[in-house]
Amino acid sequence: MTALEKILPIETEGQKIAKILAAIVFFAAMRPQTKNLLQREGRIQSVPKGHIIFMNEDDAARFYLIQRGWVKIFRETLGGEEAILDVLTAGSVFGETSIFENKAYAYGAEVIEDAVILSFPSHILENETAENIDFALSFLQHISRKNLAKDKEIELRSVQNAAQRIGCFLLRLCKTEQRSATLHLAWEKSLIAARLGMTPETFSRSLAKLQKEAGIHIKGPTITISDIGMLVRYTCTACSNVFPCDN
Amino acid sequence: MTALEKILPIETEGQKIAKILAAIVFFAAMRPQTKNLLQREGRIQSVPKGHIIFMNEDDAARFYLIQRGWVKIFRETLGGEEAILDVLTAGSVFGETSIFENKAYAYGAEVIEDAVILSFPSHILENETAENIDFALSFLQHISRKNLAKDKEIELRSVQNAAQRIGCFLLRLCKTEQRSATLHLAWEKSLIAARLGMTPETFSRSLAKLQKEAGIHIKGPTITISDIGMLVRYTCTACSNVFPCDN
DNA sequence: CGATGGCTTGAGGGTATTCAAGTGACGTGG
């Protein structure tokens, strides 16, 4: 190690990856040798907004972990319409289930806010799952949780109206204990609208409605919720869970 | 064995269960001793229409297999509204993922057409998953498939209109190769409507619309599709898959 | 023959969408 490196230690990409992985539950049950393999074979990439990581039907050669930024998971119809399945941020893994699905992605992934993304060859995941039952179990739990979230998504989209979906979304951004909150919307409103299954116009109108009827205050991207209880009463009657709910 | 038993062999419940399980993929990778345990601890029940098997939040002590009839999987909101997540029939397993979800069901299950249902203690499933990696892998694939189906469900509910959802449903009943087809709806139309997330009235009207605009002909429970291509053009533009699609 | 249940049809209403126009913030170039 040179004198310079002592002062400014040069971190290899592998070391960076190791650090990042250590904080993510998804990788916790993997064997050490597999983690080493991920370090060697993994890539870290800065990806600008608008970049499409992969499309529906692409060969699923890699799976991904978001370190920073935002990624939308979507499906596009032949008619050109798009259904947003989810919007993910730091700590989320995606493309991981494709190893069970004929090795092709079942959805597309696009960066919607400048991101740093790690990617790894899918076969490492596949081998680890087949050889390490502890990881297989944790993977099972991971997918099971995703499953549950999708059930809830289906529920929300079918029984909540637009304003309630927005309320639910805002509540999830709130800390549990507080009685009031000030939020900053991290992404464009039109994107939130799409994530909640509505048009930007409807989003705008419904937000105004929430302002009148649920005691919130909007100023550009900043939203102040003066009384969380009031918003809960407005929103959560159209849901099977009560706030605070986990997902 | 008596002479009578030779002619009319008396089948024990355990033997019945064994026969049924043998035909279901979900159980295929289980070890023989676990299958024996399921035979001993399993129950077969005839359940009348309207009976609620379990509710959201109930302790998840058992998981289920439908041998005959129909079961709807639903979530109920605090306001009393209900979202139908799925409608299942013979061969489907439900309540199986609860072993990963704090041991409580995340949804309710109600019989909507007189059914014969097998049930088994959840701990057998839990143990088998923990001890047999082959089964754990097949379970993983099973849940992964459900996950994919839910993604598609979210897509279809957000981009297809009622008539297209019906068209999609009809196409799935068609043989791939044919250019025309005659179908018999095996179930009550109101049941199909529920499965597709619409009211019976909307189902009826949309079916009439398909008749006008997509070249199909309806006579009671019999539906004739003269030109599958025409129906595909009408329906599949609002989907990310093209006919023939698998699920 | 009347009752029932599944299905259809009609009228009316609510919610979200589309199309269109307008506002306001921001950055660029004159």
Next chain:
DNA sequence: CCACGTCACTTGAATACCCTCAAGCCATCG
């Protein structure tokens, strides 16, 4: 420094879509 274009967002009017409530149809069954 201001004019201008761009882009996100908002607002308005008309429309589409699906829902509810209600009545009517028709086959089945006691």
